[in-house]
Amino acid sequence: MARVDHKLDLSVDGGTLTAALVDIASVSGEEQPLADAIERALTAEPHLTVHRDGNTVIARTNLARAERVILAGHIDTVPHAGNYPSSLSADRARLLGCGTSDMKSGVAVQLRLAHEVARPARDVTYVFYDCEEVAAERNGLLRLARNAPGLLSGDFAVLLEPSGGVVEGGCQGTLRVAVRAAGARAHTARSWMGDNAIHKAGAILDVLRGYTPREPVVDGLRYHEGLNAVAISGGVATNVVPDGCEVQVNYRFAPDLSPEQAIAHVRDLFSGFELEVLDVASGARPGLDAPVAGAFAAAVGGTPRPKLGWTDVARFAELGIPAVNYGPGISEIAHTAGEYVELAAITEAETRLRSWLEG
Amino acid sequence: MARVDHKLDLSVDGGTLTAALVDIASVSGEEQPLADAIERALTAEPHLTVHRDGNTVIARTNLARAERVILAGHIDTVPHAGNYPSSLSADRARLLGCGTSDMKSGVAVQLRLAHEVARPARDVTYVFYDCEEVAAERNGLLRLARNAPGLLSGDFAVLLEPSGGVVEGGCQGTLRVAVRAAGARAHTARSWMGDNAIHKAGAILDVLRGYTPREPVVDGLRYHEGLNAVAISGGVATNVVPDGCEVQVNYRFAPDLSPEQAIAHVRDLFSGFELEVLDVASGARPGLDAPVAGAFAAAVGGTPRPKLGWTDVARFAELGIPAVNYGPGISEIAHTAGEYVELAAITEAETRLRSWLEG
Numbered sequence: 159m160a161r162v163d164h165k166l167d168l169s170v171d172g173g174t175l176t177a178a179l180v181d182i183a184s185v186s187g188e189e190q191p192l193a194d195a196i197e198r199a200l201t202a203e204p205h206l207t208v209h210r211d212g213n214t215v216i217a218r219t220n221l222a223r224a225e226r227v228i229l230a231g232h233i234d235t236v237p238h239a240g241n242y243p244s245s246l247s248a249d250r251a252r253l254l255g256c257g258t259s260d261m262k263s264g265v266a267v268q269l270r271l272a273h274e275v276a277r278p279a280r281d282v283t284y285v286f287y288d289c290e291e292v293a294a295e296r297n298g299l300l301r302l303a304r305n306a307p308g309l310l311s312g313d314f315a316v317l318l319e320p321s322g323g324v325v326e327g328g329c330q331g332t333l334r335v336a337v338r339a340a341g342a343r344a345h346t347a348r349s350w351m352g353d354n355a356i357h358k359a360g361a362i363l364d365v366l367r368g369y370t371p372r373e374p375v376v377d378g379l380r381y382h383e384g385l386n387a388v389a390i391s392g393g394v395a396t397n398v399v400p401d402g403c404e405v406q407v408n409y410r411f412a413p414d415l416s417p418e419q420a421i422a423h424v425r426d427l428f429s430g431f432e433l434e435v436l437d438v439a440s441g442a443r444p445g446l447d448a449p450v451a452g453a454f455a456a457a458v459g460g461t462p463r464p465k466l467g468w469t470d471v472a473r474f475a476e477l478g479i480p481a482v483n484y485g486p487g488i489s490e491i492a493h494t495a496g497e498y499v500e501l502a503a504i505t506e507a508e509t510r511l512r513s514w515l516e517g
Numbered sequence: 518m519a520r521v522d523h524k525l526d527l528s529v530d531g532g533t534l535t536a537a538l539v540d541i542a543s544v545s546g547e548e549q550p551l552a553d554a555i556e557r558a559l560t561a562e563p564h565l566t567v568h569r570d571g572n573t574v575i576a577r578t579n580l581a582r583a584e585r586v587i588l589a590g591h592i593d594t595v596p597h598a599g600n601y602p603s604s605l606s607a608d609r610a611r612l613l614g615c616g617t618s619d620m621k622s623g624v625a626v627q628l629r630l631a632h633e634v635a636r637p638a639r640d641v642t643y644v645f646y647d648c649e650e651v652a653a654e655r656n657g658l659l660r661l662a663r664n665a666p667g668l669l670s671g672d673f674a675v676l677l678e679p680s681g682g683v684v685e686g687g688c689q690g691t692l693r694v695a696v697r698a699a700g701a702r703a704h705t706a707r708s709w710m711g712d713n714a715i716h717k718a719g720a721i722l723d724v725l726r727g728y729t730p731r732e733p734v735v736d737g738l739r740y741h742e743g744l745n746a747v748a749i750s751g752g753v754a755t756n757v758v759p760d761g762c763e764v765q766v767n768y769r770f771a772p773d774l775s776p777e778q779a780i781a782h783v784r785d786l787f788s789g790f791e792l793e794v795l796d797v798a799s800g801a802r803p804g805l806d807a808p809v810a811g812a813f814a815a816a817v818g819g820t821p822r823p824k825l826g827w828t829d830v831a832r833f834a835e836l837g838i839p840a841v842n843y844g845p846g847i848s849e850i851a852h853t854a855g856e857y858v859e860l861a862a863i864t865e866a867e868t869r870l871r872s873w874l875e876g
């Protein structure tokens with residue numbers, strides 16, 4: 159395929175820019191054409207210093223302001239679902255297509271601000287990163303934090319993930335464990351000689367069926383936990399009483415618990431069974447009580463709500479940077495064939511963020 | 518590999534003949550050398566008419582007796598487990614090796630009787646068949662029943678499967694079903710939007726955990742049923758509330774139930790769940806109340822017991838021929854690396870069957 163050097167015009171309105179971004183395909187791992195286009199467009203802005211790390215692009219103002227804030231967004235999408243390229247709805251109110259909500263509309267807002275706000279009241283670091291939609295070890299933000307942590311220094315971060323134009327604070331942590339029941343094999347013709355591990359796993363499911371998730375209030379936001387089997391497997395052969403059964407359990411925990419506390423809670427629930435921690439990611443407290451975050455929430459308005467899913471705000475939390483989600487997309491329709499974004503929401507997010515940056 | 522024409526000497530004692538049979542490897546699908554050797558040895562007996570169907574060999578007396586009985590055994594073994602060729606125990610009481618119990622000692626008894634009993638009181642059909650240890654559709658007895666059912670006509674059948682020298686009557690049937698729980702997917706971060714099918718499958722396991730198997734007496738023998746999960750699977754992705762979970766259940770049912778009754782019973786137990794019948798094989802009543810079977814049991818002595826596993830006696834039952842298991846091997850150690858047979862048990866089975874055939 160011939161190489162196309164896409165040109166992005168940052169002076170157009172946010173909806174038009176979103177469509178241009180959507181139409182440069184960037185499924186995870188294939189972000190280079192879009193990263194190149196973003197890098198070229200930002201390099202043309204005299205008030206920005208541009209850096210590149212793989213397919214992650216960083217652009218910074220350098221005004222020696224008292225505060226530095228980060229506006230970050232991923233440029234990759236999930237694979238297309240028959241919804242590429244973008245299209246406008248009949249009433250021209252919505253832009254449809256893969257990545258419209260998650261999160262090229264957010265990226266468009268970042269690019270519009272980078273272009274328009276030459277002298278912000280707070281120094282700004284714009285981060286456009288790759289591989290958010292795939293395994294954590296490929297995440298461009300994680301790689302940048304390792305390769306050039308200085309580029310990620312700041313006092314506050316906004317991730318432009320789809321949040322319906324509302325500030326979503328913090329994020330829940332996620333823990334996945336394998337809980338295993340053990341038994342003894344026997345021929346099913348003489349099953350009383352054995353001990354059926356799948357039957358014993360019924361007690362694991364009992365715990366899950368009887369569990370009432372917590373809904374704690376953390377820094378003023380009410381979270382909603384969940385404890386769910388996400389996989390179950392067991393069986394040796396069709397005529398054998400099985401000696402093993404494994405249930406994978408996913409615990410989504412509110413950010414008032416550390417990963418260690420979440421693990422202890424789950425171990426307590428399934429005491430009596432072998433338990434292995436498969437993976438864990440800490441949550442992030444909303445941090446809206448920090449002055450810099452409070453100023454942001456006040457500037458963009460609305461009532462902040464908790465973020466239940468895990469997002470990269472947790473990476474900023476690990477770097478000691480308070481972070482929130484705020485973007486024009488709609489998270490509930492992300493990754494669906496019917497994904498869209500309201501054009502008015504793009505304009506509104508841009509307007510509110512601009513007033514905050516300039517204010 | 519050069520073709521070896523093995524020669525079997527049927528005049529030696531049963532233990533020696535068993536060793537010779539074990540040492541002609543005949544893992545399922547590779548029975549030809551052994552079938553050839555058996556065919557040659559039996560063709561040399563003037564009182565027998567010999568037939569061949571694939572690697573199944575049939576030899577019949579033709580004395581126009583009032584009754585015809587069938588002595589049947591499979592000549593294949595499971596794959597070797599470091600226990601080939603055969604060896605004698607230090608005290609020379611046991612023969613060790615793959616197939617010693619299951620069931621070349623039984624085949625040796627068949628061959629000894631075919632050689633020694635030239636003028637039985639009952640006409641005898643000796644069947645040596647292939648592929649019993651593998652999928653049912655490859656079974657040589659099933660193939661023979663389709664290709665030449667006349668060769669399997671008879672009034673009573675003895676399968677020389679390992680039964681510890683005790684008459685084992687009938688066999689239990691076996692039914693395997695898939696029981697499925699259905700739910701609704703959701704992201705685990707918002708799990709209350711979904712309906713976890715693995716959690717719902719807990720109710721399937723409840724049925725299994727709370728089930729008390731029947732132990733009915735059929736034709737004087739007490740059977741022992743079993744209802745067991747033999748496999749379980751479910752799960753979509755590690756962050757998705759799963760919308761499906763399947764439990765495979767194996768019901769071993771006593772021969773007082775038909776396959777249709779067994780299916781109805783299981784459907785009743787799991788009403789409320791989708792259920793699919795995966796496979797079913799009917800059991801066989803012991804039939805020891807039939808005069809011909811009673812005479813056999815009286816002649817060989819001992820207290821008959823029920824056969825809990827499924828064996829080819831069910832195939833004879835389907836052909837309308839009462840059948841029992843009676844052989845010198847030990848079923849509990851079949852298919853193990855430590856498989857052996859007591860030499861004295863071979864002699865005893867031969868002696869008892871000979872007195873029955875001649876009596």
